Amino acid sequence: MLKITIIAGARPNFMKIAPIIKAIEKARKEGEAIDFRLVHTGQHYDKKMSGSFFEQLGIPEPHANLEAGGGSQAEQTANIMVRFEKELLENPSDVVLVVGDVTSTMACSITAKKLNIEVVHVEAGIRSGDLSMPEEINRMVTDSITDHFFTTSEIANENLRKAGIEEDRIHFVGNTMIDTLLANQERLVNPKIKVAGENLEKGEYLVLTLHRPANVDEEEKLKEMMQAIIDGSGNLPVIFPVHPRTAKILKNLGIEHKNLHYVEPLSYLEFNYLVKYAKAVVTDSGGITEETTVMGVPCMTLRDNTERPETITLGTNELVGTDPKSLQPYLEKLMAGNWKKGREIPLWDGKTAERIIERLLYLYQRSEILI
Structure with a gap:
């Protein structure tokens, strides 16, 4: 049984993990030996993240809320790491899956690696080049210790190659945020x-x-x-x-x-x-x-x-x-009506999460982790 711990720290993270959870549930119904535990670090308190929020997007309530709270960047990082270490020791996992670039992404990646647990990063390899952004530091640190990189674009792939990442650890799958958007086009609510x-x-x-x-x-x-x-x-x-x-x-x-x-x-x-x-x-x-x-x-x-x-x-x-x-x-x-027309972006087709789970099953069901 492949056990995946999925991390979300702020509301946008939940939009990114929603289709991944649905893809896991689909794979499980099809007989795959896979399960997940959803951990909300509580990095951001959001009054709109009620039961109706999870219900709207078809996300189960988190199995755990670490309630790490606010504070400075250092305080928040430390709180998340201390609480997530306890969570992982009590609920062992084969893989920790992090998304995006919030503080929780970096903090949970570091914690997992120090416990010798593999880390996969969804939305890996994106870079702004602006080190004044906390998110850029989070991206760089997370990608420096990630085991497998799931990317949204060829540009992200190239960023990782330039950093010396081997090709077989880079997986161009698309954008899970777009999975969520396309899945909800008919359910949008007029405010x-x-x-x-x-x-x-x-x-x-x-x-x-x-x-x-x-x-x-x-x-x-x-x-x-x-x-x-x-x-x-x-x-x-x-x-x-x-x-x-x-x-x-x-x-x-x-x-x-x-x-x-x-x-x-x-x-x-x-x-x-x-x-x-x-x-x-x-x-x-x-x-x-x-x-x-x-x-x-x-x-x-x-x-x-x-x-x-x-x-x-x-x-x-x-x-x-x-x-x-x-x-x-x-x-x-x-x-003046002269705005440019956009073109289709490769693999932003609503099927990214399915590709991620297929790849994870391939990577880890043949590894010694499950033997």
Whole structure:
């Protein structure tokens, strides 16, 4: 029996592991000797992660919640490692599967390897080249001790090759986040946001998300960026699902406009409904650029680098930068109807999780682990 411990530390991680769990359950029904234990590190507390959240995405409640909580980067890493070590000693595993690039990804990988447990990293090999991002450190450390690398793109494969990783440890499988998105296209939920008493019209509004400290912590820069977005959006409503921390900063700055509409953070199904029917998305998130590319929605990324360059070379995303003055020409291009058309990205087809489980069964059912 192949026993896999699956790690999730923050809400986006659960979107990535949902299809993996479904693929394990499918394989088990087909007679494969495979089982899993889902561990939530509790890295982020999210009030929206209730029973209904797991039910919506078809994810079982975690078998364990380590409740590692917040604190500084070092405190959080240490808390996760101490608690996950205890979890693994009490519930032995053949393989620890980590996803993405949050602190839990790195901390649990280190803990597993120190207990001589194999680590597989889903979404391995992506790089921004920006060492000021905590996520970049998490990616690099995790990939330095990973046993098998499951990748989303040929660019990620090449990053790993350059780091000296052997070809037989790199497995190009696609993107599990897209598995979740495609599986839920018919289940998206209209958040029923009204502007001036009227429902939003398809293609007649913009969606904005901002959360990175580089964009929201520098007050003058944030003010300039918000003004650039308002000025360039014409008369279109700008719908901004805003994090409470960012909301407080915006309130202190007094940033208000008749076309700017702050809304509460939305559920996964609601947010992607909003994105699907938007004219465009303006964001500093990496994951959203993947979803806009698959849904064919124009996207402008307010960052100076990206770990997902395929969303630019093949998709609907453009890297605008963090200078507010850089945004205007992109908004003008959008309003003129001249935005580029995206192309299909290889293996972003909704079958990534099945490929991962097939590969894991091949790798570990022939190894000495199970003898």
